[in-house]
Amino acid sequence: MRYVDFGKTGVKVSRLGMGCMRLPNYEKDGxxxxxxxxxxxxxxxxMDLGINYFDTAPFYCDKQSEIILGKALKGGRxxxxxxxxxxxxxxxxxxxxEKRLETSLKKLDTSYIDFYHFWGISLQDFVxxxxxxxxxxxxxxxxxxxxIIKHISFSFHDSDVGEKEGDNLLEILKMSExxxxxxxxxxxxxxxxxxPGIVLAHEMGLGTVVMGPVxxxxxxxxxxxxxxxxxGKFVSSAEMALRFIFANDxxxxxxxxxxxxxxxxxxVRVADNxxxxxxxxxxxxxxxxxxxxxxxxxxxxGCKYCMPCPAGIDIPEIFSLMNYHRxxxxxxxxxxxxxxxxxxxWKNYKDASACTECGECEKKCPQSIPVRKQLKETHKTLAx
Ligand code: SF4
Ligand code: SF4
Numbered sequence: 001m002r003y004v005d006f007g008k009t010g011v012k013v014s015r016l017g018m019g020c021m022r023l024p025n026y027e028k029d030g031x032x033x034x035x036x037x038x039x040x041x042x043x044x045x046x047m048d049l050g051i052n053y054f055d056t057a058p059f060y061c062d063k064q065s066e067i068i069l070g071k072a073l074k075g076g077r078x079x080x081x082x083x084x085x086x087x088x089x090x091x092x093x094x095x096x097x098e099k100r101l102e103t104s105l106k107k108l109d110t111s112y113i114d115f116y117h118f119w120g121i122s123l124q125d126f127v128x129x130x131x132x133x134x135x136x137x138x139x140x141x142x143x144x145x146x147x148i149i150k151h152i153s154f155s156f157h158d159s160d161v162g163e164k165e166g167d168n169l170l171e172i173l174k175m176s177e178x179x180x181x182x183x184x185x186x187x188x189x190x191x192x193x194x195x196p197g198i199v200l201a202h203e204m205g206l207g208t209v210v211m212g213p214v215x216x217x218x219x220x221x222x223x224x225x226x227x228x229x230x231x232g233k234f235v236s237s238a239e240m241a242l243r244f245i246f247a248n249d250x251x252x253x254x255x256x257x258x259x260x261x262x263x264x265x266x267x268v269r270v271a272d273n274x275x276x277x278x279x280x281x282x283x284x285x286x287x288x289x290x291x292x293x294x295x296x297x298x299x300x301x302g303c304k305y306c307m308p309c310p311a312g313i314d315i316p317e318i319f320s321l322m323n324y325h326r327x328x329x330x331x332x333x334x335x336x337x338x339x340x341x342x343x344x345x346w347k348n349y350k351d352a353s354a355c356t357e358c359g360e361c362e363k364k365c366p367q368s369i370p371v372r373k374q375l376k377e378t379h380k381t382l383a384x
Contacts, residue, residue: 002013005252024259046203054084086118097136117153209254242256314347338351
């Protein structure tokens with residue numbers, strides 16, 4: 001395993017991190033059951049292979065992930081790894097923030113968290129909740145002094161962005177007062193909107209972790225469109241996606257949610273590959289991804305001029321899912337994401353079926369996209 005300095009936090013981390021959001025499970029009586037024994041064995045195997053950064057969160061795996069990870073770290077393993085978990089910032093109350101931390105500590109059965117995240121925050125959350133008087137920001141600093149939190153971190157999820165996608169991440173970093181020590185953000189070969197934020201975070205000395213390096217499963221199964229990006233060069237699209245991340249020295253950790261030993265060993269093999277992607281290979285991938293983005297742009301460039309929609313639809317977000325289907329043939333992923341609209345905090349908008357056909361968006365679209373017609377088509381294609 002290769003290790004790097006995690007920003008200026010003073011610790012060295014493995015370039016591959018283990019995300020514990022997709023632990024081994026099976027279906028029983030129509031319900032998902034998390035297999036504790038297999039999960040613990042997988043975590044131990046990851047440690048044996050040199051992974052030293054393990055990420056979980058209170059709601060992962062039907063709230064079982066923290067408990068299982070805690071059990072896996074018994075027997076002297078806890079001190080050998082860096083443990084990352086998250087606090088869902090529901091409000092600006094410092095007391096509530098501390099209560100949620102206590103719950104995580106109990107579930108993990110540990111006395112401290114190495115990297116404790118303000119979870120999935122937007123710029124608005126950061127200003128109004130995290131930085132509320134005597135709120136999470138103030139309490140996190142106090143808990144760090146007490147040694148309960150070793151490093152203060154944040155993960156960013158913000159679809160309501162500024163001029164360009166990713167701008168709000170830059171704003172949070174500028175307001176971080178040297179308190180935030182590491183950043184966790186979605187980033188992969190198909191979704192590079194947060195790249196300027198990653199670069200700035202790295203320059204500021206924050207550790208940088210990317211989640212979804214293989215597209216949260218999007219790139220896990222090779223699709224012809226993806227493999228055609230560099231024919232014959234990679235075993236799988238997942239390998240190409242991971243090597244793309246490892247070729248970027250602004251990113252310290254690629255965090256991958258792994259469910260099987262095969263997946264784990266394959267990812268470790270890629271992480272251990274000492275021949276990084278050559279500059280030429282990286283350039284070819286970027287050129288081809290850009291060409292595919294251009295194709296996607298023929299449908300919708302994501303400029304957001306059509307927003308806001310009076311019916312509460314996030315038109316560009318919905319079209320970007322449609323593009324995963326149209327441009328990259330990553331249809332299963334697009335359908336899963338579409339099904340989550342309105343059900344998770346970072347998809348707090350309506351799906352295409354809410355369109356009242358008022359036509360306001362079409363008047364503002366510089367691409368002259370027949371938004372109403374395409375929304376109907378999208379719903380027909382992606383709603384399961
Ligand atoms: S036509 Fe539909 S999508 Fe466009 S602004 Fe009106 S309600 Fe929103
Ligand atoms: S204005 Fe048109 S191109 Fe821009 S995001 Fe809306 S639909 Fe897409």
